[in-house]
Amino acid sequence: MQKIKFAIFLFIISGLFYGCKFGQPINPNALTESLTVENEEVGWKIEVPKGWEVANEDEGLAYLKKEIQRIDKRLNHEPNTDELIHLLKITRNETNTLAISAKPVYEEVLGEWELNNEIARKFLIAAYRFGDDTLANVSEPTTVNINGLDFITYSISYSKQGSDTVTKQNVYSAFYNGYDLSASITYLEDEMKDEMLAIWNSSQFEIRDIPDSIKAHNAEMESRYELYIINADKARDEVKYAEAMYWYEKAYDLNPLIDYALHQFATINVEMEEADYEILDNMKLYDRVINKANSLFNSLDYEAALEYYERATKMLPAEAYPKEKIKTIKQLLK
Secondary structure, X not given: OOOOOOHHHHXXXXXXXXXXXXXXXXXXXXXXXXXXXXXXXXXXXXXXXXOOEEOOHHHHHHHHHHHHHHHHHXXXXXXXXXXXXXXXXXXXXXXXXXXXXXXXXXXXXXXXXXXXXXXXXXXXHHHHHOOOOEEEEEOOXXXXXXXXXXXXXXXXXXXXXXXXXXXEEEEEEEEEXXXXXXXXXXXXXXXXXXXXXXXXXXOEEOOXXXXXXXXXXXXXHHHHHHHHHHHHHHXXXXXXXXXXXXXXXXXXXXXXXXXXXXXXXXXXXXXXXXXXXXXXXXXXXXXXXXXXXXXXHHOOOHHHHHHHHHHHHHHOOOOOHHHHHHHHHHHHOO
8 A cells, every 4th residue: 555645744733732832922023014925836825914923934844844753753653844845834922823835746546645635634533542631623524615726624623631721723735736735724712713714715826737747647547447447357257366356456556545446355355255165065066077078078979078178167267177178179179
């Protein structure tokens, strides 16, 4: 199975575990006028109103990497932050943060980004369950459209046992222009959430055409998946279970979002278990068919013998003896 890429996910949840500080409201470097932030590489732009502190690129990237390293200790996972792009981190009163980042994604299997996104959410749920001192809730994912771009979004609430302070977070993620574009809104009060949500919703996206090389890559994977399924179905129809399972496994690894191959794999396992109970009866029947074929062959009734040898081959395809007799008879009948 393919590797799971958690870097963006870890950046998102790091604010919950470590990024929130509950001190006095402090905004010493707040903007005195609105600011436009843009990244042409990603194709993204946003308007930040005055009153918010904006981290510069070096500070923002250092923050992301530091928090990812910290979260790694909790989740026992080593993410790769080499290509992580800091887009924006704004704060107010230290407890309210909007953070946006991107990372290039090259899908090595069909639907890889979507699969990783859902696995990351479930990974987060599991991480909370191992935290004895935490109470948390992670919502089911939904889809929201922001200025023409669909995002997968879900919410998180988090608190330490015995504390009345509940940290909340809204998470957004989209596969966009070859990037995993992610945003998190971390807050204590709904009023601040609404203000940060309005800023996030001001994002503008330059949605570009998919490059021909990526289209060709995806088409090749889809074609390969279809071939694997054809090979697997054919092998199963011929009761070649081991071969069928091999192709179904390759098909599922290439396109894990479609569960047909996985279902067929499981069904074959059941059929093989049932076949174990029938194998002795099968062998007895095979012996009777071979004895009949041999008798007809010895009586020089080659055409009738051929029919029985062919029947035996279908019963036990791996047996060489009836195949050899079939070749002999065909030579005699020429």
